[in-house]
Amino acid sequence: MSLKEGTFFGVKEGMADSLIKNQVSEQWCLVRKDLRNEFGESAFSSWLAPMAIGGLASGRVKMFVPTRFMKEWILKNYSARIQSIWQEHNPEIKEVCFEVKASCSVDVGGGVKDSYGSETGLFEEERTDRLPVIASNHSLVTVSGVGEISAPLDLRYTFSNFVVGKSNEFAYAAAMRVAESKDILFNPLYLYSGVGLGKTHLMHAIAWHIKEKDPTRTVLYLSAEKFMYKFVQALRNKDTIHFKEQFRSVDVLMIDDVQFISGKDATQEEFFHTFNALIDEGKQIILSADKSPTELDGMENRLKTRLGSGLVADIHPTTYELRLGILQSKISGLGVEVPQEVIEFLASHINTNVRELEGALKRLLAHAELIGRQITLESTKEILKDLLCFCDRKVTIDEIQTKVAEYFKVRVADLRSERRERSIARPRQIAMYLAKKLTVRSLPDIGRKFDRDHTTVMHAVKKVEELMQTDSGISEDVVLLTRILSS
Numbered sequence: 001m002s003l004k005e006g007t008f009f010g011v012k013e014g015m016a017d018s019l020i021k022n023q024v025s026e027q028w029c030l031v032r033k034d035l036r037n038e039f040g041e042s043a044f045s046s047w048l049a050p051m052a053i054g055g056l057a058s059g060r061v062k063m064f065v066p067t068r069f070m071k072e073w074i075l076k077n078y079s080a081r082i083q084s085i086w087q088e089h090n091p092e093i094k095e096v097c098f099e100v101k102a103s104c105s106v107d108v109g110g111g112v113k114d115s116y117g118s119e120t121g122l123f124e125e126e127r128t129d130r131l132p133v134i135a136s137n138h139s140l141v142t143v144s145g146v147g148e149i150s151a152p153l154d155l156r157y158t159f160s161n162f163v164v165g166k167s168n169e170f171a172y173a174a175a176m177r178v179a180e181s182k183d184i185l186f187n188p189l190y191l192y193s194g195v196g197l198g199k200t201h202l203m204h205a206i207a208w209h210i211k212e213k214d215p216t217r218t219v220l221y222l223s224a225e226k227f228m229y230k231f232v233q234a235l236r237n238k239d240t241i242h243f244k245e246q247f248r249s250v251d252v253l254m255i256d257d258v259q260f261i262s263g264k265d266a267t268q269e270e271f272f273h274t275f276n277a278l279i280d281e282g283k284q285i286i287l288s289a290d291k292s293p294t295e296l297d298g299m300e301n302r303l304k305t306r307l308g309s310g311l312v313a314d315i316h317p318t319t320y321e322l323r324l325g326i327l328q329s330k331i332s333g334l335g336v337e338v339p340q341e342v343i344e345f346l347a348s349h350i351n352t353n354v355r356e357l358e359g360a361l362k363r364l365l366a367h368a369e370l371i372g373r374q375i376t377l378e379s380t381k382e383i384l385k386d387l388l389c390f391c392d393r394k395v396t397i398d399e400i401q402t403k404v405a406e407y408f409k410v411r412v413a414d415l416r417s418e419r420r421e422r423s424i425a426r427p428r429q430i431a432m433y434l435a436k437k438l439t440v441r442s443l444p445d446i447g448r449k450f451d452r453d454h455t456t457v458m459h460a461v462k463k464v465e466e467l468m469q470t471d472s473g474i475s476e477d478v479v480l481l482t483r484i485l486s487s
């Protein structure tokens with residue numbers, strides 16, 4: 001038990017204590033919800049669901065994680081977001097720290113299980129039932145036949161719920177082809193796009209379609225993160241043979257977000273062998289990533305070549321027409337009424353990705369339902385104020401260079417110069433990072449503005465992302481600059 005009596009917030013045990021605990025539990029529920037939305041179901045269930053609240057004192061939240069590996073992974077990839085999401089729900093929180101506590105360890109195999117009961121926001125020491133419970137989200141279903149390793153599929157992610165437009169018609173057609181055909185036409189099918197544009201949706205749709213046509217075929221769908229997690233577990237348990245068998249006994253293997261495999265040597269090696277063996281045995285492989293195979297950072301060349309050797313299909317950013325279509329389809333699916341002018345307004349102003357579009361619509365509907373008021377253009381603008389001002393504002397690379405130079409008190413010419421000292425190089429990397437995050441310009445385009453090539457920009461983006469995890473000064477600089485540039 002981590003919370004010693006009377007030390008929780010320095011408040012004596014009793015009503016006040018349990019009230020605050022309840023509040024923190026409620027906040028944790030909200031944080032979990034946001035994390036799940038932001039990182040997707042598979043990353044959430046592999047890495048984030050197993051966390052439990054250890055306590056909160058003097059603005060410091062303690063989270064328990066079951067293994068050291070998990071702690072390191074969370075620190076590297078998620079801690080900054082966990083902290084800022086907590087702060088959104090409770091501005092008094094200054095820090096989130098992570099501690100390994102083996103007793104909160106359970107199997108994270110089946111993603112439908114919310115093994116921690118933390119859906120209710122319970123504190124670790126309050127849990128009475130250590131057995132996995134079924135999550136309340138009934139839209140997730142585990143595919144049978146591949147044991148506990150397959151991640152659940154979302155019932156809503158079907159071909160019939162996928163709205164097709166110019167930006168995704170090729171990827172849709174390719175996915176449909178693979179799902180329809182029993183023969184292997186292209187192997188692997190490699191889908192890629194920016195976030196929230198429908199890759200996971202299409203993969204689930206393929207799986208549903210195959211299962212519906214022929215329930216005897218085994219489809220294994222999992223995130224690359226879970227693949228890695230399982231692999232590391234197998235290594236630790238000296239059970240890699242069983243691990244490989246699980247993959248080799250399937251008809252169709254789908255791995256979502258393979259960019260996460262980059263850089264991990266042993267896992268890459270294993271992935272490469274499993275991948276080759278499956279292809280040789282005539283099994284269909286479907287992969288998704290946020291980049292094309294050649295752009296995958298930290299991936300061995302032979303693997304890049306292999307990944308791109310089937311059919312590569314990308315999903316482009318949405319068009320206005322597609323956004324309109326998606327909104328209309330979601331609205332009619334929900335059986336609600338939204339004025340046409342509001343739908344058009346959303347389609348033209350929320351132009352980042354489909355996930356944001358869905359989020360905006362959900363928020364609007366929830367608001368209307370809660371206060372029982374009709375949705376109007378006025379109320380829409382009010383409710384979505386924060387989303388809209390960000391999307392409305394088109395930032396240019398020149399503006400980014402000017403503001404970054406001002407902020408770090410260097411000259412714009414320095415950012416474009418050859419100078420390598422840290423006081424110039426760091427602002428330059430941050431400016432490149434912001435150009436990638438805040439504009440739609442390509443890496444070569446950004447590179448040209450700094451008299452550099454695209455690999456330098458790619459390196460800068462990665463570097464800043466890494467620094468933001470470890471150096472709170474840098475992440476503050478980035479947050480502040482983003483705010484300055486977006487206002």
Ligand code: ADP
Nearest residue numbers: 161162163195196197198199200201326354355
């Ligand atoms: P990605 O995997 O590319 O990050 P997702 O597949 O998770 O994106 O999509 C994000 C959300 O947007 C999901 O809820 C998905 O159903 C929805 N979505 C994306 N594209 C479409 C589309 N063309 N039609 C309907 N819904 C879509």
Ligand code: MG
Nearest residue numbers: 040199200256
């Ligand atoms: Mg996805």
